[in-house]
Structure formats: C-alpha cells, structure tokens
Amino acid sequence: MNNNQMDFAKQWMFYRIMALVVGTVLVVLSLFLVSVRVIGNPEPSFYAAAWMAHGYLFPIYVVATFMLSTKLQWSFTKTTLIMLAGTVPLMSFFTERRVAKEVADFS
Amino acid sequence: MNRHFTARLISTHALGLLSVLACLVLANWQWERAQVYVAENSSIQKSFSELSPLRDYLPISSVGVPTNVSGTWQPSERIVLPGRIANGAGMVITTAEQEVATEFVGPTGSWILDILELADGSSLGVVRGFTENAELVPLVTGSETISGVMQPSEDVPGLELANGIIPLTTNMIVENSRTIAHDGYLVANSSSPGLIAVQPIFKEPPVQGLNWRNVAYTFNWIFFAVIVGLMWVRVAKDELQVAQLERITGDLSHEQ
Numbered sequence: 140m141n142n143n144q145m146d147f148a149k150q151w152m153f154y155r156i157m158a159l160v161v162g163t164v165l166v167v168l169s170l171f172l173v174s175v176r177v178i179g180n181p182e183p184s185f186y187a188a189a190w191m192a193h194g195y196l197f198p199i200y201v202v203a204t205f206m207l208s209t210k211l212q213w214s215f216t217k218t219t220l221i222m223l224a225g226t227v228p229l230m231s232f233f234t235e236r237r238v239a240k241e242v243a244d245f246s
Numbered sequence: 247m248n249r250h251f252t253a254r255l256i257s258t259h260a261l262g263l264l265s266v267l268a269c270l271v272l273a274n275w276q277w278e279r280a281q282v283y284v285a286e287n288s289s290i291q292k293s294f295s296e297l298s299p300l301r302d303y304l305p306i307s308s309v310g311v312p313t314n315v316s317g318t319w320q321p322s323e324r325i326v327l328p329g330r331i332a333n334g335a336g337m338v339i340t341t342a343e344q345e346v347a348t349e350f351v352g353p354t355g356s357w358i359l360d361i362l363e364l365a366d367g368s369s370l371g372v373v374r375g376f377t378e379n380a381e382l383v384p385l386v387t388g389s390e391t392i393s394g395v396m397q398p399s400e401d402v403p404g405l406e407l408a409n410g411i412i413p414l415t416t417n418m419i420v421e422n423s424r425t426i427a428h429d430g431y432l433v434a435n436s437s438s439p440g441l442i443a444v445q446p447i448f449k450e451p452p453v454q455g456l457n458w459r460n461v462a463y464t465f466n467w468i469f470f471a472v473i474v475g476l477m478w479v480r481v482a483k484d485e486l487q488v489a490q491l492e493r494i495t496g497d498l499s500h501e502q
Contacts, residue, residue: 187459194466198473205477209484 147210151242154207155235157200158224162231164193169228200225207238211245255485262478269471273464280460281404297396300368304430310395310448315370315432317362317392321385323422325371327357329411332376334397334433334447339406350409356380357444359414359431361423362392369423371431373397373414375441383440394432395446405447 168189174180201222208218221238224230294315297308331337331350355378362370372392377383398405400413407413420427437443 191459191462191466194463195469198466198470202473202477205480209480 150206150210154203157203158231158235161196161200161225164196165228168193197225252489255482258481258485265474266471269467269474273467276460276463276467280457280464298428300428304396304398307451308396309398310450312395314391314393317364318389319386320361320363321387323361325359325418325422326380327359327414329354330357332442333445335445337407337411338447339408353378358383358441360386363425367425369425369427371419373431373433373444374438376444377441392434394434396430396432397446397448398430
C-alpha cells in the first residue's frame with residue numbers, strides 16, 4: 140500500500156467513525172427530544188450538555204466529509220448533501236453505506 | 247483571465263467569506279444572549295434620594311434595594327401593562343428554550359402602574375399591583391408613603407421578557423408623566439385594594455453574569471468559522487492548482 144492509499148484509507152476510516160458517532164448521538168438525542176418536547180418528560184441532567192457535544196461533533200464530521208470529498212472528487216452539491224446528512228436522524232448511516240459502495244468501486 | 251480571478255475562484259471566495267461571516271455573526275448573537283443578570287444578596291433599606299438620583303440613570307446598585315417614598319398620586323396618568331403575571335421573575339427568559347413559549351405559573355393579567363408626584367416635583371412610576379380585571383381597579387388619589395423596591399427600565403440589555411410581553415420602560419413613564427420622571431420604577435411591597443402585590447423581577451441588586459450554555463454555543467460557532475475558513479483555503483488552493491494545470495496543458499498544446 141503506497142502513501143496515497145494509506146492517506147485515503149485513513150480519511151475513509153475518519154469519515155466512517157464520525158458518520159457513525161454523529162448518527163448515533165443524533166438518534167439518541169432525538170429520542171430524548173421527543174420524550175421532553177412531545178411527551179413532556181423532564182429534561183435529563185445531561186440533555187443540554189449532550190446537545191452541546193453534538194454541536195462540536197458535527198463540525199468534525201463536516202471536516203471528515205470534506206477531506207473524503209476531495210479524494211473522491213465529489214461535486215459541491217453532493218459534498219453539501221452528505222454534510223447535511225449529519226443533521227438528519229439516521230441519514231448519516233444511509234449515506235455512510237452509499238459512500239462505502241462508492242469507496243469499494245474507487246478502490 | 248488571470249488565474250487568481252477565475253469565475254470559480256471568485257465564487258469560492260465569496261461563498262467562503264459569506265460562510266465565515268455568517269458563523270461569526272451567529273457566534274456574536276450567542277455571546278449577546280450569554281449576558282444575563284444574576285442577583286446578589288442585599289436587604290439594607292436606603293433613602294429614596296440616595297437610590298434614585300433625578301436626571302440620571304438608576305444605578306445598578308439601587309435595584310432591588312428596599313426604600314420608602316412619599317408623594318401625591320396622579321390619577322390621570324395610569325399605565326396598564328397587560329399579559330403579565332404577579333411574579334415578575336417568572337416572566338423573564340432564562341434559557342434558550344423559553345424563547346419559543348413559556349408556560350406562566352399563575353393567572354395572566356395586568357400590572358397597574360400609577361404615577362406618584364414627589365415633593366421635589368418629580369414623577370415616579372409605581373407598580374401598585376397585579377389584577378386580572380384592570381378595568382375594575384379604581385383610580386388612586388391623595389398622598390401616600392409607599393414601601394417598595396426600585397427596578398430598572400425593562401429595556402436594559404440582558405433582560406428579556408417571555409411571550410412577547412411589552413417591557414415597562416422609563417420612556418413609557420416619561421410619556422405619561424407631566425413632570426420630570428425618575429429612571430426605572432418602584433414595585434410596591436404591599437397590595438392596594440383590589441390588587442395583588444407584584445413580586446419584582448429583581449429582588450436584589452443584580453450583577454452581570456454569563457449563561458454558560460450560550461457561551462459554549464458561542465465557541466461552537468467560532469469553531470465552525472475556523473473549520474469553514476480552513477475548507478475555504480483548501481478549496482481555493484485546489485482551484486488554483488487546477489487553473490495552473492489547465493494553463494500548463496494549454497501552453498504545451500500550443501507548442502505542439
């Protein structure tokens with residue numbers, strides 16, 4: 140494996156980890172959001188801090204997506220849509236699967 | 247066209263600049279929202295002249311300090327403030343979530359503010375109480391000594407009222423007074439007939455503090471601005487390289 144391939148493998152792993160972390164945190168937080176806002180349960184003590192954590196994780200996911208997009212030469216629209224997938228519950232899981240197929244073809 | 251001024255590069259710079267500016271504007275907005283008032287302890291009674299100098303702003307150290315003031319009521323200068331509750335502190339927005347809608351504890355009604363003309367001829371707005379039926383509250387006349395606490399004009403920075411309540415401002419009192427008015431207003435401690443005593447927004451002199459949640463959001467947006475800035479630089483560099491490659495390819499094909 141040459142240096143370029145190693146770089147690409149690292150960026151692909153970075154993107155996968157961030158997509159899964161951001162997706163999982165968002166799904167869990169969305170469930171709490173429904174519990175608090177729709178059902179009317181009290182806010183758990185970690186609620187605000189967890190949303191804050193998501194607020195800091197998301198930009199890192201954006202960086203990971205951006206780095207991968209430069210390697211795979213995605214269009215601006217595609218890159219933006221994949222970045223925005225990190226704000227929709229479950230969507231980052233689906234996009235990660237689609238990107239995995241693309242990476243398999245690329246490799 | 248100069249390789250630094252291709253249409254793609256110009257749009258990259260415009261988009262990058264706009265995105266970074268948007269992040270910084272949002273960071274500034276969160277920082278402004280982070281400024282809040284926090285109460286500190288004080289319950290020593292002071293004379294009114296010491297607390298509220300005429301022709302000057304109400305000092306922050308005077309807010310919430312108990313005092314007595316004597317004067318004559320001006321019945322024609324009443325101000326009715328609807329959409330309020332008896333507990334002033336309960337109307338203040340303290341968290342970001344409350345901005346959407348706040349469920350008030352207790353019935354909603356009006357604060358009744360009457361103007362008291364003091365011995366020196368100045369006017370002071372006095373919140374005499376809360377009622378659910380403002381039209382039934384009789385006008386007040388004669389002279390009286392009122393005990394209460396001074397409150398700042400409700401348009402001070404950092405004080406936000408929930409559910410679109412119209413703030414009680416010094417301007418409002420000035421417009422309703424026939425003589426020079428003091429800054430801020432007094433909340434009477436005891437209830438007048440037909441009225442429920444109002445709990446003031448500030449029970450003690452406030453000190454400026456920070457809402458840590460909004461501070462964290464501020465840094466969140468700054469973090470985003472840095473990331474967007476780095477992406478902008480990277481895209482611009484790539485665009486320049488592409489432009490350079492195109493130029494070299496063009497030169498080579500010319501030579502052939």
